[in-house]
Amino acid sequence: MASLTFYGGAGEIGGNKILLKDLDAKIYLDFGEEFGFGEEYFWEYLQPRAANGLEVYFEFGLVPKVEKLYSKAMLERTPLDYEEPDIDGVIISHAHSDHLGHLPFIDEKIPLYMGHGARRITEIYRKLYPSFYNLGEHENIVDFSSKEKFSIKHLEIEPVHVEHSIPGAYGFIIKTSGGNIVYTGDLRMHGPRADMTREFIERAKEAKPYAMLCEGTRMESESEHNFTEGEVGDKVSQIIKGANGIVFGYFSMSNIDRFMSFYNAARENGRILVVDTRLAYVLNNLKDKISVLPDVLEDENIRVYYRLAKSCTFCEKDYYVWEREFMGRKITYEDIRKNPEKYVMHLNFNKLMELVYLQPKDAHFIYSSSEHFLEGEGNEEEKKRWEAWMGHFGIEFHKAHCSGHASKEDLGEMIKEINPEILIPIHTSKPEEFLKLHKNVRIPKKGETIEL
Numbered sequence: 084m085a086s087l088t089f090y091g092g093a094g095e096i097g098g099n100k101i102l103l104k105d106l107d108a109k110i111y112l113d114f115g116e117e118f119g120f121g122e123e124y125f126w127e128y129l130q131p132r133a134a135n136g137l138e139v140y141f142e143f144g145l146v147p148k149v150e151k152l153y154s155k156a157m158l159e160r161t162p163l164d165y166e167e168p169d170i171d172g173v174i175i176s177h178a179h180s181d182h183l184g185h186l187p188f189i190d191e192k193i194p195l196y197m198g199h200g201a202r203r204i205t206e207i208y209r210k211l212y213p214s215f216y217n218l219g220e221h222e223n224i225v226d227f228s229s230k231e232k233f234s235i236k237h238l239e240i241e242p243v244h245v246e247h248s249i250p251g252a253y254g255f256i257i258k259t260s261g262g263n264i265v266y267t268g269d270l271r272m273h274g275p276r277a278d279m280t281r282e283f284i285e286r287a288k289e290a291k292p293y294a295m296l297c298e299g300t301r302m303e304s305e306s307e308h309n310f311t312e313g314e315v316g317d318k319v320s321q322i323i324k325g326a327n328g329i330v331f332g333y334f335s336m337s338n339i340d341r342f343m344s345f346y347n348a349a350r351e352n353g354r355i356l357v358v359d360t361r362l363a364y365v366l367n368n369l370k371d372k373i374s375v376l377p378d379v380l381e382d383e384n385i386r387v388y389y390r391l392a393k394s395c396t397f398c399e400k401d402y403y404v405w406e407r408e409f410m411g412r413k414i415t416y417e418d419i420r421k422n423p424e425k426y427v428m429h430l431n432f433n434k435l436m437e438l439v440y441l442q443p444k445d446a447h448f449i450y451s452s453s454e455h456f457l458e459g460e461g462n463e464e465e466k467k468r469w470e471a472w473m474g475h476f477g478i479e480f481h482k483a484h485c486s487g488h489a490s491k492e493d494l495g496e497m498i499k500e501i502n503p504e505i506l507i508p509i510h511t512s513k514p515e516e517f518l519k520l521h522k523n524v525r526i527p528k529k530g531e532t533i534e535l
């Protein structure tokens with residue numbers, strides 16, 4: 084029978100790194116980086132150098148010492164000797180760092196299996212952030228699409244798309260020698276593509292799984308109102324409606340559902356959505372994958388913000404080659420200052436400086452990203468600056484957000500419907516909460532193996 088070893092994602096939200104062994108097949112379900120990875124030792128400029136490989140991480144036990152897994156370069160100066168890998172593949176559920184952030188450590192020969200959308204997102208990020216976004220030079224990346232089964236040795240794997248806060252997210256049904264195992268990845272069912280998650284649940288139910296690895300990000304929260312993407316869109320629209328000046332919004336660049344909520348809210352109120360060149364690049368490179376996305380090169384409701392170049396002009400040659408493509412859609416602080424009430428503008432933390440040029444009056448700001456980003460300990464420093472800037476310019480602050488993860492109630496219903504024999508909670512800090520939802524729960528511990 085199969086076994087599961089939890090190198091990450093057990094008793095914690097994120098960092099999924101789960102080894103599935105069955106007969107002679109060995110695969111990993113995701114290979115992510117934990118949130119707050121290493122922050123108890125490293126801070127600001129006190130960081131391991133890239134040239135150190137895994138030496139420093141092994142020292143603090145931050146990365147598991149597993150043989151025949153890591154690349155030669157990563158193992159230099161570590162107690163582990165390099166050996167040919169014995170892993171048949173890593174299947175990636177989606178492109179969030181807590182699911183693929185540690186891929187740079189593993190041997191380049193190990194095949195990676197990724198959804199075609201997730202792969203595109205990794206390519207986009209690599210282009211936009213070449214100095215710090217690096218998943219390694221993997222020799223063999225295999226794309227998959229929803230419901231197209233693929234095999235790794237005798238294991239038959241069916242990926243099924245799910246809705247999450249990033250496009251290209253999948254759950255999996257894995258046919259092992261002893262029956263089917265379901266892996267949910269991260270999912271939700273309260274957004275515009277809830278139909279995808281429902282399809283996954285349907286397939287998983289038909290598979291009559293003997294085990295299910297189920298995410299439980301929101302098991303820790305008390306039952307509360309489960310805000311939907313539709314409600315977020317309505318709230319954003321209401322704020323825009325009541326605003327006399329410019330409305331700024333912050334949301335993650337990869338959260339395409341949220342982009343659509345802002346885009347639609349701006350349109351409903353006769354305003355133009357202003358995005359920076361990076362977000363424009365993301366949208367332009369996902370448009371062949373996501374049919375509802377407006378064309379940033381054509382759409383009259385979107386303009387692309389160019390900040391003043393170092394030459395103190397807006398001369399094309401002063402910008403990166405990839406961002407010059409949107410020059411035809413250019414808008415500058417000078418344009419916006421003339422009629423700020425015509426615009427809704429996406430604003431990142433690192434673009435706050437633009438407020439000095441924009442000099443907003445009667446402005447509003449909508450923070451539309453995960454709560455713990457603002458309230459989490461690691462971001463206290465950032466939060467202070469957001470507040471200082473908002474205060475300085477007299478900008479009214481709002482929050483409008485809904486989670487990328489299923490509510491406790493939705494998880495309960497999903498578990499009931501799929502009805503696995505064994506339920507294994509992952510990606511949660513409250514695994515014991517699952518005991519209330521199923522009669523046969525096995526709680527995994529980090530570094531330990533569950534024999535099925």
Ligand SMILES: [Zn+2]
Nearest residue numbers: 097179181269
């Ligand atoms: Zn996750």
Ligand SMILES: [Zn+2]
Nearest residue numbers: 177179247269
């Ligand atoms: Zn995720």
